[in-house]
Amino acid sequence: MPLYAxxxxxxxxxxxxxxxxxxxxxxACECGKTARKVLGLNxxxxxxxxxxxxxxxxxxxxxxxxxxxxxxxxxRPWEGLxxxxxxxxxxxxxxxQKLETTIQKSVEDQLRKV
Numbered sequence: 001m002p003l004y005a006x007x008x009x010x011x012x013x014x015x016x017x018x019x020x021x022x023x024x025x026x027x028a029c030e031c032g033k034t035a036r037k038v039l040g041l042n043x044x045x046x047x048x049x050x051x052x053x054x055x056x057x058x059x060x061x062x063x064x065x066x067x068x069x070x071x072x073x074x075x076r077p078w079e080g081l082x083x084x085x086x087x088x089x090x091x092x093x094x095x096x097q098k099l100e101t102t103i104q105k106s107v108e109d110q111l112r113k114v
Contacts, residue, residue: 004016008033008036053073056069
């Protein structure tokens, strides 16, 4: 969402995040008068609500921090219950295959020793 700079005749300067659809909408100052838009370094702000990571307990307040936290904790983003169930089943199957392979190797090693 773009950030716009305003200046009121009372001397108060302020910024507002506004959707493009409200680009020309007049903005009121704290004093109640309508402020004028001034040329400034406007930028886009992407909203990201901070949260506490359930995996690490750290506060996550940017997309980069989220990505790093997911990587660091070997986690992945929530994609809905159905997707999570499929992923859990896939991981169980992988763990079972790995266990079966380990058991098979162990049995073969024991048979060679006999």
